[in-house]
Amino acid sequence: MARRLFQDNPPEEADRILYPGCGAEAPFARAVESICREEGWPVPQGTAVESDPELFGRAKELKLRHVETCQADFLGPEMLRSEMAGPFDYVLGNPPYVPIEGLSEEEKARYRSDFEVAKGRFDLYLLFFERALSLLADGGRLAFVTPEKWEYVETARPLRKMVTSDRAHSLEGSPDGRAFYVEEINHVSEDAFPKLTAYPSVTTIRKVEEGAASEGETQIRRRDGSAGQAELPNGGESWAAAVRGKDLSGIETGLTLGDVTVRVSPGMATGADAVFVFDKEEVPESLVPEWTRPTVSGEELTEGGASDPKSVFACPYRIGGTLPAESELGAFGAWASQHRERLEERSCVQKGGKPWYAWHETPPMQDILRPKIVFKDIAKEPKFWAERTGEIIPRHTVYYLVPEEGVPFEKLLGYLNGPVAKEWMEAHCQRAANGFLRLQSRVLRKLPVPTIVSRERQGALAL
Numbered sequence: 001m002a003r004r005l006f007q008d009n010p011p012e013e014a015d016r017i018l019y020p021g022c023g024a025e026a027p028f029a030r031a032v033e034s035i036c037r038e039e040g041w042p043v044p045q046g047t048a049v050e051s052d053p054e055l056f057g058r059a060k061e062l063k064l065r066h067v068e069t070c071q072a073d074f075l076g077p078e079m080l081r082s083e084m085a086g087p088f089d090y091v092l093g094n095p096p097y098v099p100i101e102g103l104s105e106e107e108k109a110r111y112r113s114d115f116e117v118a119k120g121r122f123d124l125y126l127l128f129f130e131r132a133l134s135l136l137a138d139g140g141r142l143a144f145v146t147p148e149k150w151e152y153v154e155t156a157r158p159l160r161k162m163v164t165s166d167r168a169h170s171l172e173g174s175p176d177g178r179a180f181y182v183e184e185i186n187h188v189s190e191d192a193f194p195k196l197t198a199y200p201s202v203t204t205i206r207k208v209e210e211g212a213a214s215e216g217e218t219q220i221r222r223r224d225g226s227a228g229q230a231e232l233p234n235g236g237e238s239w240a241a242a243v244r245g246k247d248l249s250g251i252e253t254g255l256t257l258g259d260v261t262v263r264v265s266p267g268m269a270t271g272a273d274a275v276f277v278f279d280k281e282e283v284p285e286s287l288v289p290e291w292t293r294p295t296v297s298g299e300e301l302t303e304g305g306a307s308d309p310k311s312v313f314a315c316p317y318r319i320g321g322t323l324p325a326e327s328e329l330g331a332f333g334a335w336a337s338q339h340r341e342r343l344e345e346r347s348c349v350q351k352g353g354k355p356w357y358a359w360h361e362t363p364p365m366q367d368i369l370r371p372k373i374v375f376k377d378i379a380k381e382p383k384f385w386a387e388r389t390g391e392i393i394p395r396h397t398v399y400y401l402v403p404e405e406g407v408p409f410e411k412l413l414g415y416l417n418g419p420v421a422k423e424w425m426e427a428h429c430q431r432a433a434n435g436f437l438r439l440q441s442r443v444l445r446k447l448p449v450p451t452i453v454s455r456e457r458q459g460a461l462a463l
């Protein structure tokens, strides 16, 4: 990373370098010293910032000649004062990854008011980016290693926008012209940073000098060894497709999966599957058939698809979606009352005020009891199964999508399981741990749908 920082841009006398969150070992500062020595370059004047008193103490003991080590909160107002305020010609770091759950209410409120990128469920490394960019000198360069997901998650939209948009829309007070230029995105191998588990990426960003011409494309290096150039979208949209090098423009038809489906949703949570779900051989006879519905779990899908599920729900809901009054529950009521105590403990009853025999979520029966396509929300490879009977109520571990009237079911299913849709999902969906894809309904609704599916639907609408 230090070599990348100095590539075609070696340090000169009196240049300054910042190491935010330097840690006890200050590995970046040590790398800079040895590279400069090897290359015969002047060592830039370093400022290392560490908030943890113990780590700060240890970093100070390293007695690195070019570094002034400061104990300070890199995200606090003190960074904008004194000599820590920059401007810096270089910034090099491995910022902390602290999700919002790790922050106090006071910290969340302060960050939300002090940082443009502190939106939604932000993570501290996004704020480190914003603060570090604000301390860069004109023409200065930053290299950070972070999880790659800021390139595509919704929460990082403001940061993506900040580093790709015109000066006028970027950090406050900048004159016209582009403010930052993402020079390189390097998806380094997963074992390059042992403590950083989730897909490390080294991003190099330059602050464009005032009046300089707009820059070109971003250099991309991928984990499979391939490399290329990409034009990053500049409105804050996901960079996933650009970075992964998939040209999917051929499938843009103007229609998306969201347009051709009634819904794309997770299956039903009852809040007590241990009570409501039975093996179909073991369901109490008194409930059959009126008060049962076949159901399928994620595990069952993997094993045998959705054609012959082994389990059933005890289901109090009528076909139109209404929940009968307690006095109308009949055999269901007699059975459920044996579990009343357990069912009353659920939060949907305690806090949500639902009747004790209701499910945690009310099933949208009119949509769910239709032929549909089911899938798992986390999968190594996306896979979609047909549920043609329209009788199965998917469990919470199964997602389902219901095609609109007139949409050719088999064609849609074939498309979803085909290579084009798969490639799009791999480019756009978030990654879970161990390389699995998250097929979030919000993302899937944006999947472009080919004209073959949409044309027939439009034909049907016209009739």
Ligand SMILES: C[S@@+](CC[C@H](N)C(=O)[O-])C[C@H]1O[C@@H](n2cnc3c(N)ncnc32)[C@H](O)[C@@H]1O
Binding pocket: 020, 021, 022, 023, 024, 025, 026, 027, 049, 050, 051, 052, 055, 072, 073, 074, 075, 076, 093, 094, 095, 096, 097
């Ligand atoms: C992911 S570690 C990286 C440490 C070091 N750069 C390395 O690569 O080994 C992040 C460091 O940032 C420090 N840190 C966390 N929040 C900070 C803050 N608000 N201001 C300054 N340092 C902070 C942590 O104590 C930790 O040492």
